Amino acid sequence: MTNSNPTWRRRDPAGAAAGLQPPALSSCATHHPDLKTPVCVSSCGNGGRWGLSLAALALSLSLGSSPLAAQYDKVAALGSDASLTPIGGPSGSPPVETTPYDLPDLRPTGILNDQLPKWIQFGTEERFRFEGYSGGSFNPASSDSYLLNRLRLGLIIKPVSWFRVVSQVQDARPFLQNPPFGPPNENKWNLKLAYAEFGDAEKGPISVRVGRQEIDYNNTIIANSEWRNQGRSYDAVVANLHLNRYRLGIFAASVVNPLDDEFINHHAAGNDIYGIYGGIDRVIPHSAIEPFVLWRVAPSVSVETTTTKTAKGKLSEEAYGVRLRGKEISNFDYRAEAIGETGSAGTNPINAWATTDGVGYKIAAAPWKPRLFAGFDYASGDKNPTDRTHNTFDTMYPTAHDRFGISDQFGWQNIVAGRGGVTIEPHKRWTITGQYLDLWLASATDAVYNTSGSAIVRDATGKSGKHIGEEFDAYAWYEVNREVHIGAGIGHLMPGEFLAKTTKGGSYTYPYFTVEFLDGKRVH
Numbered sequence: 001m002t003n004s005n006p007t008w009r010r011r012d013p014a015g016a017a018a019g020l021q022p023p024a025l026s027s028c029a030t031h032h033p034d035l036k037t038p039v040c041v042s043s044c045g046n047g048g049r050w051g052l053s054l055a056a057l058a059l060s061l062s063l064g065s066s067p068l069a070a071q072y073d074k075v076a077a078l079g080s081d082a083s084l085t086p087i088g089g090p091s092g093s094p095p096v097e098t099t100p101y102d103l104p105d106l107r108p109t110g111i112l113n114d115q116l117p118k119w120i121q122f123g124t125e126e127r128f129r130f131e132g133y134s135g136g137s138f139n140p141a142s143s144d145s146y147l148l149n150r151l152r153l154g155l156i157i158k159p160v161s162w163f164r165v166v167s168q169v170q171d172a173r174p175f176l177q178n179p180p181f182g183p184p185n186e187n188k189w190n191l192k193l194a195y196a197e198f199g200d201a202e203k204g205p206i207s208v209r210v211g212r213q214e215i216d217y218n219n220t221i222i223a224n225s226e227w228r229n230q231g232r233s234y235d236a237v238v239a240n241l242h243l244n245r246y247r248l249g250i251f252a253a254s255v256v257n258p259l260d261d262e263f264i265n266h267h268a269a270g271n272d273i274y275g276i277y278g279g280i281d282r283v284i285p286h287s288a289i290e291p292f293v294l295w296r297v298a299p300s301v302s303v304e305t306t307t308t309k310t311a312k313g314k315l316s317e318e319a320y321g322v323r324l325r326g327k328e329i330s331n332f333d334y335r336a337e338a339i340g341e342t343g344s345a346g347t348n349p350i351n352a353w354a355t356t357d358g359v360g361y362k363i364a365a366a367p368w369k370p371r372l373f374a375g376f377d378y379a380s381g382d383k384n385p386t387d388r389t390h391n392t393f394d395t396m397y398p399t400a401h402d403r404f405g406i407s408d409q410f411g412w413q414n415i416v417a418g419r420g421g422v423t424i425e426p427h428k429r430w431t432i433t434g435q436y437l438d439l440w441l442a443s444a445t446d447a448v449y450n451t452s453g454s455a456i457v458r459d460a461t462g463k464s465g466k467h468i469g470e471e472f473d474a475y476a477w478y479e480v481n482r483e484v485h486i487g488a489g490i491g492h493l494m495p496g497e498f499l500a501k502t503t504k505g506g507s508y509t510y511p512y513f514t515v516e517f518l519d520g521k522r523v524h
Contacts, residue, residue, distance in 0.1 A: 087335055087358030087375045089423040089433030091402035092227050093516075094477040094485050099428040101481045109520035119159050123520020125152040129229075131512035133407075137456075138499050140506035146177035148185060148229045152192060162200060166213075168193035172229040183258040184228040191264050192233055201240045209238045212256065217249055217277040218323065219399040220337060220356055220412065222294060227401035227408075230258050235267045247279035255397060270299035273396065287326030294319040296396060303346035304388050313346015317394060334359045345390050352393040354379035354412060358419075368424040373435075377404070381414025381443030385460055392446060400451035405437045405471035407491035407510040409456075413449040415468070416440040429479035439468040441498060448498065457502040467496030488513045 109124045116122075132145025154168030170192040174185040195211030215234050216223045225232045236253035252274045254267035277292040298315040321339035326332075334357075341352040358375035379393040395412040404410045404417050421435025441448060444466045447458035475489025493508040 087356065087360075088373055088402055088419060088421060088435055089371075089475070090431060090477060091406050091433070091473075091475055091489070092399070094429070094479050094487070095431060097429060097479075101429055101479060103481045105481050106483050106517075107519050113520060119157060121156045121158075121520065123154060123518075125516070125518050126150070127514065127516040129512055129514040131510065133508065133510050135493075135506040135508040138495055138503040138506045138508060140504065142506075144178045146185075147175040149173050149175065150229050150231075154193065162204070163196070163198055165196050166193055167191075170230065174229070184230045187230040187258045187265075189263055190258065192231065201242070205241060205243050207240050209236075209240075211235070213238065215251060215253060216399075217275070218290070218292065218321075218337075220403075221319065221321070221339065221396045221398055222273070222275060222277075223397065223399040225397075225399050225401070227399075232256070232397065245281035247281075249275070249277040251275050251277075270297065272297050284324070284326065286329045287324060290323040290325070292319075292321050292323075294321075294396065296394070301345050303348045304382075304385060304390065311346065313344075313348070315343075315345050317341060317343040317345070317350055319394075319396070331362045331364055332359065333362075339393075341394060348388050348390045350390045350394075352380045352391050354393040354395075356412070368426050371423045373419075373421055373423070375417075375419040377412065377415065377417040377419075379412045379415050379442060381441060381446035383443045383445055385445070391443075392449075395451075395453060398451075402473075403451060404439060405435075405491050405493065406473045406475060406489055407471060407493050407508055408451055409493060409508060410439065410468065411449045411451040411453060413453065414442045414446040415448070416442050421473075427478075430476070431478075432474070432476040434474045435472075437471045437473075439471065439496070441466040441468060444498075457499075459498070459502055464501040465497035468498050469496040470494050483517055483519045485516050485518070486514070487516075 109122055113121050113123075127148075127150045129148045130145070131148065132143070134140075134143040136142035136144070150170065150172045152168055152170045154166065156164055156166050158164035168191075169189060170187065171189045172185065172187045174181065177185065191212065193212050193214070195209050195213045197207055197209040199205075199207035201207040201209075212233050212235050214224045214232070215236060215238065223232075233256040234253040235256060236251055238249065238251040238253070241248040241250075252272065254272050256265050257268050258265045273294060273296045275292065275294040277290065279288055279290045281288045283289050296315065296317045296319070300312050301315045302310040303313040304310065319339050319341045321337065323335065323337040325335045327334075336355075336357045338355045339353060341350055343350045354377075356375070356377045358373065360371050360373035362369060362371040379395070380391050381393075382389075382391040393413050398412065400411060401408055403412060404415065417437055417439050419435060419437045421433060423431055423433040425431050444462035444464070445458075445460055447455035448468055450456050471491060471493040473489065473491040475487065477485060477487045479485050490509065490511040492510075495503070495505050495507065499505060
């Protein structure tokens with residue numbers, strides 16, 4: 001659920017459409033976009049509360065009355081997963097480039113950092129976005145438009161080369177939006193990051209990071225979700241090993257449950273994810289292969305029964321995957337990924353799988369350097385809701401913006417999708433992308449799901465067909481200078497047979513305009 005006005009909360013205000021049934025791994029009627037268990041299950045242990053409280057106190061004392069801080073520097077973003085694995089165009093942020101900017105830097109925080117000792121750095125992130133929608137929940141009468149603002153202030157203290165402490169606070173607010181309010185659009189003054197890191201992940205062979213942090217190994221299943229106004233954080237212990245062309249990440253994490261009335265939000269007890277994520281560079285020229293294993297557990301999820309009613313049970317789900325990605329191969333770039341899921345949801349065995357594959361080609365010698373791209377996605381669905389076997393793929397914690405178009409209506413579950421498009425560069429640091437997507441159900445008897453994993457609508461009889469719809473998108477980014485970036489776009493989704501029969505059949509349109517200011521040292 002990366003679009004900041006998601007179906008789970010406001011685009012489906014009725015909460016149930018004809019034939020709506022909960023997904024097998026959905027846990028309760030009250031959903032948070034990142035939680036697969038009820039929002040009411042909250043709180044860390046006392047140790048977690050004390051640790052985060054001390055980190056927040058240290059941040060407050062360090063910042064004092066002058067709110068400066070850090071989030072993101074485009075040079076540092078060269079290592080982000082989203083920048084390395086394009087399947088479409090650069091929808092969530094400008095592409096990483098090395099060409100000069102039209103205007104000089106605007107870096108008040110950077111200038112301050114130049115005057116400070118090297119062991120302390122501040123930075124600032126400010127993002128403003130106008131967005132709206134018409135046809136919410138595919139109802140022609142449902143529409144809204146509003147402003148979103150996100151301010152992040154952080155601090156890095158690095159007294160020695162092998163140790164640093166990082167803190168960041170965030171204030172995310174909507175303006176002129178129809179109620180209800182709350183996450184993901186509204187999350188006032190909360191602790192976004194608070195961790196200590198031993199070792200240097202970029203220069204040394206090993207680093208260990210403990211505390212509240214971001215995790216960004218794979219944008220399809222375990223990553224951040226920066227397009228939404230609040231973003232995503234994890235309470236985690238992460239170890240990263242790097243030796244020559246070999247990389248390995250080992251982590252234990254719980255996603256933070258943002259609540260609007262708390263400065264220190266907490267994760268849901270027992271809702272955890274563990275993982276091992278590997279990487280080997282240059283097995284194939286200009287490519288990397290990344291095998292990984294994830295294990296997600298939750299204390300209570302919905303499970304299938306032999307009737308249409310659901311029961312509750314514990315979740316123990318393993319995901320085994322491999323991703324192959326490459327770029328700059330005679331102007332080609334590509335990605336191929338496959339994931340299989342096993343385990344159990346209560347007494348139900350899990351048997352699901354998914355793949356995402358994409359290829360791009362840049363005509364570097366042509367005017368405006370067009371990059372043509374195409375992609376294919378598949379995620380399994382459940383053919384029989386009463387056979388007590390769970391076959392719907394679980395997308396876990398992805399970066400979901402533009403997963404299936406920039407309208408962000410659908411998630412990587414029970415879906416078959418094809419995509420094609422082109423990105424052009426009319427001027428340095430200015431890109432324009434147009435794309436088309438065709439969306440289908442993998443199983444006609446399963447639901448179509450939103451990006452947070454909740455069912456939007458389902459026809460258990462399978463008589464409403466498989467065609468979800470078609471989407472046309474256009475969007476652009478222009479980097480004024482290193483710190484200021486401007487973006488705009490519009491996505492238009494036309495319902496197919498399935499949505500026409502199970503909803504009111506309205507087309508959905510999502511326009512946006514955004515300006516972001518990123519100054520100082522990146523906190524990540």
